[in-house]
Amino acid sequence: MRGDMHIVIMGCGRVGSTLAHILEDNGHSVAIIDRDPQAFRRLRAGFRGRRVTGVGFDRDVLTDAGVESAAAFVAVSSGDNSNIISARVARETFGVDNVVARIYDPRRAEVYQRLGIPTVATVRWTADQILRRILPEGAEPLWRDPTGTVVLAEVAVNPSWIGTRVVDVERRAGVRAAFINRMGEALTITQDSVVQEGDVLHVIAAENDMDRINKALAGAPEVDD
Structure with missing residues (x-):
């Protein structure tokens, strides 16, 4: 697994903070975005990545998070629309090819797939699933x-x-x-x-x-x- 990738995560809930720690432990640089600065308290004391307060579809916020050099963008906030809009901005405005958006309503998945945004419904959501999507070359055999x-x-x-x-x-x-x-x-x-x-x-x-x-x-x- 390359250790020089930069990954931007929107949403510092349980999934977002877990992903941030796993990615950092694997040698990657991480920026995590959340509109609530209190959410960053979920990050461990030694977390070295960037904490950016704001919404993930704000271009200035994404720029502050280093999206222009990001290898992947993951949207795991609590809102379907925010996740999809942020993923589209990351892909269409900043050219991030590798994006994944979390959704709560599986009925929307087909629509979003047609927009070219891979989605993961909460029923099947784990940090491992996301890691397999954004770091497929890093998956170790069992x-x-x-x-x-x-x-x-x-x-x-x-x-x-x-x-x-x-x-x-x-x-x-x-x-x-x-x-x-x-x-x-x-x-x-x-x-x-x-x-x-x-x-x-x-x-x-x-x-x-x-x-x-x-x-x-x-x-x-x-x-x-």
């Missing part, structure tokens, strides 16, 4: 065989795969799935298993094939001939 050639690893799945049988995912993406983590519960895979919203797929693969697998599952499935 297990590696003694020779170092085979790994068990988590992979993020594009929402377009939702509703697809796992056996078809395996065939179309050229991967062997080990199990699914669904809402914190590990599920074995059967012929009838279908990818659902929030699923985290665990695969067994050759380590040197993981880049191809991550790219295949991060994109939309190709249409069968």
Whole structure:
């Protein structure tokens, strides 16, 4: 994992502060924005990142947070509209490609996906999910065989795969799935298993094939001939 990335987080609640600490521990620089300066009390005493008071869709606030040099922008405030507007400003005004917005109303997700803003509903929200989206190259395998050639690893799945049988995912993406983590519960895979919203797929693969697998599952499935 590169240790020189700058990441801007809007919202210093439990998720935002947790992400800030994890990212800083992994060597990244962090700026965190919140309209309530009292929210920064959630940050540990030794936090080295920038604390910026204001709203995340204010261009001056974003500039103060260093968004112009940011590798990623994460909007995790308590308001759906604020999160989406901030994510759009970060992407469209400042050119940050890697943005993620938290939403409370899953019915809005499809609209926001069409705007090109990846969204995560609170029902599936964890700091790990966000880290997988903004730092996919930094995900460590859960297990590696003694020779170092085979790994068990988590992979993020594009929402377009939702509703697809796992056996078809395996065939179309050229991967062997080990199990699914669904809402914190590990599920074995059967012929009838279908990818659902929030699923985290665990695969067994050759380590040197993981880049191809991550790219295949991060994109939309190709249409069968």
